[in-house]
Amino acid sequence: MKNNPFKPTDAVQNDWNLSSVVSALRHSRETAHNIRHKGRIRELPSREALAQILQGLLAVLFPTHLGRPDLNDESIDYFVGNTLNSTLAVLVEQVRRGLLFVTDADAENDATLTAKATEITREFAARLPEIRALLVSDLLAAFHGDPAASSPSEILLCYPGMTAIMYHRLAHALYELGSPVLARVISDIAHSSTGIDIHPGAKIGGSFFIDHGTGVVIGQTTIIGQGVRLYQAVTLGAKRFPADDNGVLIKGNARHPIVEDDVVIYAGATVLGRITIGKGSTIGGNVWLTQSVPPGSNVTQAQSQSQSK
CATH class of the missing domain: 1.10.3130.10 (serine acetyltransferase, domain 1)
Incomplete structure (x- = not known):
């Protein structure tokens, strides 16, 4: 009969030096590397x-x-x-x-x-x-x-x-x-x-549709109007993260896109920064967009690449 590989044997049960490890973990948890909020919240x-x-x-x-x-x-x-x-x-x-x-x-x-x-x-x-x-x-x-x-x-x-x-x-x-x-x-x-990763701070109007969905990311300060449709792998993200004089990121700034009513953004598009996608616009698949576009725009991958040059 074969030994059960998941059952500890008597030979190794006392070899872990548990008291020392537990003590070191306590020191890390309570003193050296305490990550509790304000040092105390459990x-x-x-x-x-x-x-x-x-x-x-x-x-x-x-x-x-x-x-x-x-x-x-x-x-x-x-x-x-x-x-x-x-x-x-x-x-x-x-x-x-x-x-x-x-x-x-x-x-x-x-x-x-x-x-x-x-x-x-x-x-x-x-x-x-x-x-x-x-x-x-x-x-x-x-x-x-x-x-x-x-x-x-x-x-x-x-x-x-x-x-x-x-x-x-x-x-x-x-x-x-x-x-x-x-x-x-x-x-x-x-x-x-x-x-699908949607920050709870994002403001999203009614009649919102995410088709397929996998890989969609919507950042904290995003504002989405009425009747907007997104496809899979769309990112509504931040272009850059400003820091203070000490190099600490400044939080809370509006840094994600505004998507107006009746916009369609197709699969794989990446829209970055506090820009505005005008009402009724269509953003094509795999577009990389960092500039605002007026209402009724139809942005293709070739157009977005030309704008970025």
């Missing part, structure tokens, strides 16, 4: 809890598609109310943990954080009908914009672009309400599951 938002929250919120927004398919007119409101209540109860604690990162108070002992988290969560819940209206406009834009789509239900259930924008609209609301760390974790959950 209560971090939980990705597992946020995944549960997202599942609950999507079930509330689209109960029969993403909640329970057996719901009827008599049970649907009960399901929505019960699911929303339990989801918000979990969310408020995650919001409180996120607030630890944006306060200068002795946050671990600050009783006002719970009240602030409750206020943010209540306001977030009040925005859900507005968020759903935006998502329905995104859903219909995808259905009307993709000839391969057989129904809005198909898009809701299996289009990664739709999943990414659902997560983004929820994350963006939390970002605006003062919970940026929590929103950032949600955007990373979306990125992990869809391959």
Whole structure:
């Protein structure tokens, strides 16, 4: 009978010098290389809890598609109310943990954080009908914009672009309400599951459609108008990162594109810097664009290369 390669043998069990390693790791963690926020915060938002929250919120927004398919007119409101209540109860604690990162108070002992988290969560819940209206406009834009789509239900259930924008609209609301760390974790959950990276600070108008989606990147200060369509591997990014006199990056500046209404940006295009893509423009595949273009423009790869010379 062969030995199990995954079972430790008696001969090596006491050879790790664990006490010394654990002690050295403690010194690194607590003293030499302490990376905790402000040197003390241990209560971090939980990705597992946020995944549960997202599942609950999507079930509330689209109960029969993403909640329970057996719901009827008599049970649907009960399901929505019960699911929303339990989801918000979990969310408020995650919001409180996120607030630890944006306060200068002795946050671990600050009783006002719970009240602030409750206020943010209540306001977030009040925005859900507005968020759903935006998502329905995104859903219909995808259905009307993709000839391969057989129904809005198909898009809701299996289009990664739709999943990414659902997560983004929820994350963006939390970002605006003062919970940026929590929103950032949600955007990373979306990125992990869809391959689409949208910063929660990005402002995106209604009827937004990401077709195929993999590799799309949308930066923090991007502003996108109504009826915009992006294809896979599009980047709306920053051209440069200015630094102060000490070489530290200056954060918070508007450094990403403004994309006006009814713009289409095809696969692989890279649009960088605080430039404006005028209303109704079309940006071709694999274009590299660092200059503003007026409304109604049609930019091809050859044109963008000529502009850059």
